[in-house]
Amino acid sequence: MRALISTFASIAALVLAPVLAAAPAQAQDRYETEASHAVIMDYDTGQVLFAKDAETPMAPSSMSKMMTVLMVLEAIEAGTLSMDDELPVSEYAWRTGGAASGSSTMFLELGSRASVEDLLRGVIIQSGGDACIVLAEALSGSEAAFADAMTARAHELGLTSANFANATGWPDPDHYISALDLARLARILIRDHPQYYGMWAEREFTYNGIRQYNRNPLLGNFAGADGLKTGHTEAAGYGLVGTAERNGERRIIVFNGMTSNRDRTAEAERMMRAAMSDFAVYDLFAADTVLDPRAAVFMGDADTVGLQVGEDIQVALHRRARRNMTVSVVYEGPLMAPIEAGQEIGRLVVEAPGYEAEDYPLYASENVGRKGMMGRIGAALAHMIRGGS
Structure with missing residues (x-):
């Protein structure tokens, strides 16, 4: 009956x-996007408002650095690391993630030491691969061991699509996570670590005399936007994990596979406008x-x-x-x-x-x-x- x-x-x-x-x-009842993978999530409830191939594992590029940050924040709260600790820059970190790598970098100098607080800003704002590796080596002894720990922790948190091969998001066939699990990861970072969350909204950071800017196109361009992370590789395209809060409502967006930085910028604003205006949790x-x-x-x-x-x-x-x-x-x-x-x-x-x-x-x-x-x-x-x- x-x-x-x-x-x-x-x-x-x-x-x-x-x-x-x-x-x-009706066509107007659905949001459409050219991104290959996408999800819009309501932060308070965790409800998915929109999804496109959101559960298929994908190459996340630098968006996976959110997991690196989460591991560091959990270590700080567990007392095994502090914001004031000074960590050494190894040759491996310098060569693999530094200026010579051709990837995003914090421009750490070989043999120098940097505070955990500076390294976190280097990861969050500058997307520095060298900063990721220095933190990984400090916590697990090597980047490979840290990647294994990232994967294990992700699975404990229910992010079962995740498999990490490194701390930086450098392209690797064994490095992947779904757009949905990236949205869940973003929700965990916002919910469980509010005392550090303000770093994601910082627009610039100067280290070693070099001033660099946050690549998140929502910051300063969309009212209420305060995070989180961009990503780009040739294989994966341009992606973003973004979030904004308006009138007491927060939304999280994730998308990947845009063909240019310009397209990513346009889609970030369009998707976040839709997230805030076109969807609701009843x-x-x-x-x-x-x-x-x-x-x-x-x-x-x-x-x-x-x-x-x-x-x-x-x-x-x-x-x-x-x-x-x-x-x-x-x-x-x-x-x-x-x-x-x-x-x-x-x-x-x-x-x-x-x-x-x-x-x-x-x-x-x-x-x-x-x-x-x-x-x-x-x-x-x-x-x-x-x-x-």
């Missing part, structure tokens, strides 16, 4: 009705809500049982898709007594044009006992008289 709850702006009492045919998806039901009407029960000491929501239910949608959203209850009815409170007896199904249907379990809100012998006989006779319907 299926019952329709609502098709428009408010969730009203459950009304028994045939399921309406879903309206065809609160449908609070946990323990009992829906109305109740489910029919056969052979019970009560004729109906309440259908109870087991969790807060929130749905992330394009605002224009919301008008054609349907919320319905599905259960095999009438339900056969006895029924125990907390027993799963149905599903709540949320559908909208252009989106995959989402469903949630519904539970019995109370016990329903079985009728006595005479009651069961009477119910069976009534069922026969009605023709078994």
Whole structure:
């Protein structure tokens, strides 16, 4: 049996009705992007507002340096490293990530020492590969060992698509992570390390007499933008993990595969505008809500049982898709007594044009006992008289 709850702006009492045919998806109800991989996430709930090939592992280039930073911040909070520690610049770090490498660098000098605080800014603002390697060697002894530790920690955090071969994002067939897991990583950095988060919004950093600028195109160009990380390699194209907060709402965007820096800049602003303006997270039901009407029960000491929501239910949608959203209850009815409170007896199904249907379990809100012998006989006779319907 299926019952329709609502098709428009408010969730009203459950009304028994045939399921309406879903309206065809409208082009304006969906965001489109030329990026090869993309995701828009609501920060507060972690709900995905938009996704394009978001779960496929990809080459993240320097965007994977967010994981390097996370490892360092966790070491600082664990007391194994401090912001004031001075770390040595090895020849390997200098050659592999320094000026001679041809990649983004902090311009650390061979044999010099740099503070952890400066190295973090070198990673976050300048995307310095040399700074990444110095930190990796300090924490794990070698970049390879650090990459293994990055992968293990990522998996512990639920970022199961991740596999890291280095600390810098240098191209390697064994170095990859999905856009969705990059968004989750960004959420972890913002949520769990607020005391250091301000570094991501810093526009420039001068080290060794060399002034360098943050490449994040959102900073200074999109009100409320305060992070996070760009990335670029020939193989992966141009990518960005960006975030902004407006009116108490924060969004995270991730995309990769743009063909030029100019295209990345344009797509960053366009995607963040859409993230803030075109999408919303709708609160449908609070946990323990009992829906109305109740489910029919056969052979019970009560004729109906309440259908109870087991969790807060929130749905992330394009605002224009919301008008054609349907919320319905599905259960095999009438339900056969006895029924125990907390027993799963149905599903709540949320559908909208252009989106995959989402469903949630519904539970019995109370016990329903079985009728006595005479009651069961009477119910069976009534069922026969009605023709078994």
